[in-house]
Amino acid sequence: MDGKTQCGNDTPNQKANHIVSAVDDDGFCLGETLIDDKSNEITAIPKLLEAINIKGHIVTTDAMGCQTEIVKLIRKKRADYVLALKVNQGTLYNDVRLYFDDSDLLNGCAYKRVIEKAHGGIIKREYWQTIDISWLSQKKGWTGLTSIAMTKNTFTKNGITTIENRYFISSLPLGIDDIARAIRSHWMVESYHWHLDVTFREDANRTIDKDAAFNLNIIKKIALNVLKFIDLGFKGISIKNKRLVIGWDFEKYFETIMAF
Numbered sequence: 630m631d632g633k634t635q636c637g638n639d640t641p642n643q644k645a646n647h648i649v650s651a652v653d654d655d656g657f658c659l660g661e662t663l664i665d666d667k668s669n670e671i672t673a674i675p676k677l678l679e680a681i682n683i684k685g686h687i688v689t690t691d692a693m694g695c696q697t698e699i700v701k702l703i704r705k706k707r708a709d710y711v712l713a714l715k716v717n718q719g720t721l722y723n724d725v726r727l728y729f730d731d732s733d734l735l736n737g738c739a740y741k742r743v744i745e746k747a748h749g750g751i752i753k754r755e756y757w758q759t760i761d762i763s764w765l766s767q768k769k770g771w772t773g774l775t776s777i778a779m780t781k782n783t784f785t786k787n788g789i790t791t792i793e794n795r796y797f798i799s800s801l802p803l804g805i806d807d808i809a810r811a812i813r814s815h816w817m818v819e820s821y822h823w824h825l826d827v828t829f830r831e832d833a834n835r836t837i838d839k840d841a842a843f844n845l846n847i848i849k850k851i852a853l854n855v856l857k858f859i860d861l862g863f864k865g866i867s868i869k870n871k872r873l874v875i876g877w878d879f880e881k882y883f884e885t886i887m888a889f
Contacts, residue, residue, distance in 0.1 A: 631818040636832040654814035683708040689815040739805040750786025756809040773800035
């Protein structure tokens with residue numbers, strides 16, 4: 630789950646629409662909710678969780694969604710969670726970070742490494758997970774908290790290396806492959822929002838009426854869901870080019886679209 634602002638909807642007299650979406654790891658949008666102007670993602674995420682079936686699945690959010698009430702709801706609906714930690718969680722973030730800073734403790738964690746090409750460079754993704762959290766003073770406040778995790782992304786391009794460490798809390802038992810997949814899959818919702826901006830140029834749209842802008846967002850997501858999974862018979866075709874192909878000969882692909 631992640632939120633996105635419709636930047637083109639912003640005016641001196643109103644805040645732009647901010648919409649929280651739920652996207653699965655295949656890149657299919659399962660639902661969304663519009664955040665009230667006087668609210669934020671913390672109150673919107675529970676509404677979206679109540680609206681969709683998450684039983685048996687893993688819910689991921691960024692640090693904004695790392696809240697005890699959200700965790701409680703996820704577990705109530707019989708799902709698991711992997712939630713990003715940042716400094717907004719204060720001592721919890723610092724305690725988890727300090728744990729993974731200890732080389733002896735780190736060496737006792739489950740570990741996974743993946744090296745791949747990305748953005749014209751090489752990225753090494755490393756994952757650590759542990760269920761050794763009996764020492765964590767805040768544990769009782771987080772329903773179902775079972776493990777903590779860290780990722781370290783080392784990106785090298787043109788001889789320049791950058792390193793990013795990120796920290797997570799989770800209800801998942803020890804299983805480095807599962808937690809690594811959940812953490813890595815969270816990029817799918819970010820990719821989904823990227824397509825709204827780049828493929829559909831959402832932020833360039835200056836629809837001011839908030840209801841109309843929200844309705845356009847729904848239509849774009851329906852179209853994006855179809856484009857992601859529809860087979861036009863072209864190997865490796867991008868979503869942008871799928872739009873072009875369908876636009877050039879809509880009658881030819883109409884039945885294929887309707888069948889989807």
